[in-house]
Amino acid sequence: MDLKRLKTFVRVAGTLNISxxxxxxxRTQSSVTEQIQALEADLGVALFDRSNRKLALTAAGTCLLDHATRLIELADAARAAVRAAGGNAAQALTVGGIETIAAAFLPDVVARMAATHPHVSVRVAVAATSALHAGVRDGTLDAACFFGTLAPEDGLACSVIAHAPLVLVVPPGHPLAGRTGANHDDIAHERFLVTARGCAYRRMFEAALRAQPERQPRIAGEFDSVAAIVGLVERGLGCAIVPRMVPALADARVAIVPWHGAAATVPVSVAWRERPSAAVAALLAALPAAPSGATPADGRHRYAAPPP
Incomplete structure (x- = not known):
């Protein structure tokens, strides 16, 4: 059985939705459908019941799901063991991160790994949160760091490693500039620049204002880039609430005010597959606040406090 098809089957079985x-x-829907059909043809059984509007696993599909998950894990373990037995000391590690974390958080982690595990070659992949979660699930990513948390899942581990403070970003000369802090009452009449709904940064903004849903500030515009939002705040088009670690804040001509309202920090989490490889274990040990079972690192990111 083809591992690629098995990974696709596991994903479809988990969502019961091709799209x-x-x-x-x-991948395209047609590509996913073709892979499932090819797997069914190879096994000679139907894996999904398509008689209703929603997919459902057949008895054969349910049986395969357990075996497929273990086969994928075994293949990953076999690959690592064979490389080690062959004397190939070099190891590759692919770590995913949302843009801000990849730019402001992971460089310190990669540097610590390079000092302690120089044989591990690290690749950092930047993606949206949903793609990071998917990459860890299907093995495309060895681990991923993101804002927020991930609900418990079979085969996955997730740990909060830090809490990133949120800040209110206002144009130069704004009445709130120079304040030691701001909360919901201070920004009720302000114009805000935000990312699209469903984005991690938009969820932070909505959580920060959730305490008073009847007093929501005006949304002046939606943008795909946090850096663009900071640039627009700099030019006086509105305000923003973002993590303090956003790299664009470093050189922007804006006023940065600590957010003292609800959800004043956002969790920074790492997710990985259970039974991690030696390279993943090294990554976990290099994180600012190592998950259970890993060795805590000495360094702390200046904009991300360790979890309480």
Whole structure:
């Protein structure tokens, strides 16, 4: 059985929706359908019941799901063991991160790994949160760091490693500039620049204002880039609430005010597959606040406090 098809089957079995599975693994619906049909042809059984509007696993599909998950894990373990037995000391590690974390948080982690595990070659992949979760699930990513948390899932581990403070960003000369802090009452009449709904940064903004849903500030515009939002704040087009670690804040001519309202910090989490490889274990040990079972690192990111 082809591992690629098995991974696609596991994703479809988890979502019971071809279009959603295709979105998560960044494939077309037709490609996902073809892989499932090819797997069914190879096994000679139907894996999904398509008689109703929603997919459902057949008895054969349910049986395969357990075996497929273990086969994928075994293949990953075998690959690592064979490389080690062959004397190939070099190891490759692919770590995913949302843009801000990849730019402001992961460089310190990669540097610590380079000092302690120089044989590990690290690749950092930047993607949206949903794609990071999907990459860890299907093995495309060895681990991923993102804002927020991930609900418990079989085969996955997730740990909060830091809490990133949120800040209110206002144009130069704004009445709130120079304040030691701001909360919901201070920004009720302000114009805000935000990312699109569903984005991690938009969820932070909405959580920060959730305490008073009847007093929502005006949304002046939606943008795909946090850096662009900071640039627009600099030019006086509105305000923003973002993590303090956003790299664009470093050189921007804006006023940065600590957010003292609800949800004043956002969790920074790492997710990985259970039974991690030696390279993933090294990554976990290099994180600012190592998850259970890993060795805590000495360094702390200046904009991300360790979890309480």
């Amino acid at each position: 959603e599975a295709a979105r998560q693994i960044h």
